[in-house]
Ligand SMILES: Nc1ncnc2c1ncn2[C@@H]1O[C@H](COP(=O)(O)OP(=O)(O)OP(=O)(O)O)[C@@H](O)[C@H]1O
């Protein structure tokens with residue numbers, strides 16, 4: 001479970017990226033965070049695995065007080081949270097399987113770290129992860145020979161191999177075409193349902209968000225302005241999130257009894 | 261000024277450059293025609309040219325296919341050994357220098373001094389190094405190895421630096437999110453990227469060094485150069501022919517191999 | 529080939545699927561490099577002890593070069609000028625002649641395979657000949673002096689620029705070329721108006737780049753009597769007059785640096 005209580009995030013350059021965030025995400029939820037560019041979506045997601053420090057408030061992830069841990073504790077904590085990026089962030093000049101194996105690096109004994117030789121057990125796990133996203137046949141192909149969608153799946157496999165409890169994704173389909181996007185989103189959905197993994201993703205494609213996510217969080221200027229089930233999101237709500245016709249929508253939502 | 265006007269005014273300017281270059285060039289060429297001394301070619305020139313061509317088309321096959329220490333094969337092998345070992349030592353020396361001159365690794369003053377040092381090392385011609393190193397090792401292939409190592413450093417280090425500054429650091433972000441330490445990021449994030457590049461650069465330089473090593477014999481630093489010059493100086497053109505044929509074939513083979521390898525390394 | 533000798537390993541996943549893992553080539557590569565190094569050490573009498581014991585001799589010479597003999601300057605500038613002029617003339621002529629040769633070596637311009645092959649073989653052989661060797665041969669034919677050096681540089685430039693040029697011609701778009709041919713131009717005319725403008729900037733930049741390298745090469749050609757500043761290097765080193773050698777090298781370094789800077793500036797403008 002992820003619980004934000006009165007969280008603020010101020011960047012060193014005084015930008016208030018998050019203000020008074022209160023949020024509770026249960027295990028196994030599929031959450032999409034939407035909002036304008038610069039609204040603070042990435043910041044929100046990156047606070048969860050401590051890629052960014054929060055300035056104020058408390059953030060508890062599966063019983064760990066994220067703001068209080070340091071050094072090695074942070075690294076151990078991060079192993080339980082997988083993260084996917086818009087630009088895939090793969091080592092393009094090596095094979096697919098080597099990229100997936102990277103997720104085992106923190107747990108290797110010293111000599112394996114030096115030689116870069118992975119055990120059979122790890123290789124099997126990596127291959128299984130690749131099988132889960134359907135690119136087992138590409139295991140020994142170099143990453144730069146894959147399409148964007150396939151590369152994002154390699155990144156997904158790398159995260160799965162980590163066997164995390166939570167999967168964070170920062171605009172995972174922003175560099176993909178619609179068809180490939182759909183395939184990758186299907187992967188996310190399957191992982192969420194089959195493995196009961198919490199999935200939180202930032203996304204600019206509202207229709208996709210509404211189609212796949214159970215819950216939508218709307219962020220505007222560092223604040224959560226909408227939080228509710230995907231099927232309750234109306235044109236007005238989107239207008240509110242993206243343009244900010246605050247009063248009208250608020251009224252409507254109060255009437256409908258949607259929580260803000 | 262809108263984009264189209266900008267475009268309009270931008271075009272003639274690049275032509276101005278071409279005119280300037282052409283004017284300078286023509287001036288220099290006219291100047292150089294006066295400097296080059298065309299008188300030196302004696303009447304015997306054509307006869308010698310004919311003899312050389314004859315020698316090359318009727319090479320001394322015994323020498324070419326001879327496997328003793330006097331034969332072309334052995335000499336080529338020695339040349340390869342000089343180039344190979346020289347390249348390896350050059351790479352080993354160039355790697356630390358490359359990191360020392362990468363401005364994103366060390367402070368500015370250090371990187372500047374290292375770069376200056378590399379420029380100086382690069383401008384001294386290989387034959388000069390050869391002659392200097394013979395004082396250290398005595399004549400022979402050993403001097404050749406050291407010469408090749410030193411002349412390679414400049415270019416190797418420069419290309420290595422480019423590779424280092426060209427690193428894709430986005431992988432760091434994801435390794436951070438996995439929980440990797442800095443050492444682990446370097447070992448599994450940087451080294452796999454660099455080895456392919458460095459290997460490819462090393463192979464490229466080996467190809468060049470082979471050519472370089474084939475002339476070091478001129479100053480007594482081993483390889484096939486010395487016998488080539490002896491043969492020329494004593495007008496034994498058949499021998500010259502067989503040495504040149506061996507050399508050209510070897511260099512062509514190595515060039516093809518090196519291009520293939522580098523394509524594989526860089527493109528996969 | 530490699531996979532036949534070391535067959536790929538079969539990995540069976542828990543769910544029964546199998547993957548073939550090719551054996552890593554790294555160990556083999558490692559062994560080859562190690563073996564090559566070992567053999568090369570044997571072949572070249574490489575001896576680390578000598579290096580440790582006598583390495584300082586190298587620096588003795590460098591020490592003698594500093595400070596350089598400043599008043600040697602008047603006798604340097606003429607050969608230095610010769611060297612530059614040799615490079616300019618050789619590079620220009622070489623670049624010019626490379627155009628027709630590259631035309632002949634481009635498969636999309638010349639349909640006759642034999643012509644293409646001969647042109648390419650010619651370029652390859654010229655390119656593999658070390659400049660110093662061609663200079664040496666040239667001194668036999670053209671006598672000692674700058675002409676021999678110019679010829680050597682000319683040949684190398686021809687080969688180098690020629691190769692890059694024919695590769696570019698082959699990559700150029702043929703649309704305009706075919707259009708011009710269809711309105712009745714000859715192939716050469718169509719080449720002149722459709723292909724050449726496409727490859728021109730790159731061609732000029734390659735030629736300039738080659739010229740930069742040629743200045744370096746030209747500096748040592750004098751060593752075999754092919755004119756230019758190499759002659760002074762040869763003399764100075766022969767007489768062990770290292771202060772003069774130092775001066776020559778200093779002038780050379782400055783010249784090469786200036787030429788590279790200027791030429792690089794123009795190359796950037798061109799592309
Ligand atoms: N490292 C940083 N240092 C300073 N300010 C930052 C930093 N990262 C983001 N910001 C600022 O914080 C605010 C929120 O940024 P964030 O990246 O979270 O937005 P986002 O919603 O993810 O936008 P996008 O959709 O463009 O990715 C922006 O105003 C941004 O300029």
Ligand SMILES: [Mg+2]
Pocket residue numbers: 041042043170202
């Ligand atoms: Mg973002």
